[in-house]
Amino acid sequence: GDSVTQMEGPVTLSEEAFLTINCTYTATGYPSLFWYVQYPGEGLQLLLKATKADDKGSNKGFEATYRKETTSFHLEKGSVQVSDSAVYFCALSDYKLSFGAGTTVTVRA
């Protein structure tokens, strides 16, 4: 079945550092790919998405490109802030969502 493998955390960074969270997927069809963010004690918020190969999703300085050849959807941000501290989930969907394990990111001032 469809599945997502996500880089294990936790990840600790200093402010203004570069962030990359790796995500690869296995799917029989052509799913949409998502990154969700979860702040402590809250539900999930959609961060960005891509619906087909070579699409780039972007939001709040975060970017991810749907790479069919490497079955990847890595999340990147060039300069993180303390407010980016959260848990990040990679997911794929052809109706139901399949989530990765989540990566906890802590940004220190």
Place this chain on the structure above:
Amino acid sequence: GAVVSQHPSRVICKSGTSVKIECRSLDFQATTMFWYRQFPKQSLMLMATSNEGSKATYEQGVEKDKFLINHASLTLSTLTVTSAHPEDSSFYICSALLGQSPSYEQYFGPGTRLTVT
């Protein structure tokens, strides 16, 4: 943007009692909603798919008689945890489905923290 609410945000109940959690789509109609369970420091586990006007579809291993789901309108789905026990303590999150294939999106509620004493 699409907003989904959940009520209550936190609930503490005694063993053996039942608890109802509501999930509402506030500014759109949702034929399909999903219920998830999240354990501390873990990912979300899909419990069931809730379809308006029909029976919910439960994932393997989820007891349908224990976790009753009712999707009575296009904006409301409820999850009732019946005869709750301490092992049912968890963070329950709902989502509402918006869009059409291949551009489905799920919008999540803020979650409900259930503690069974």
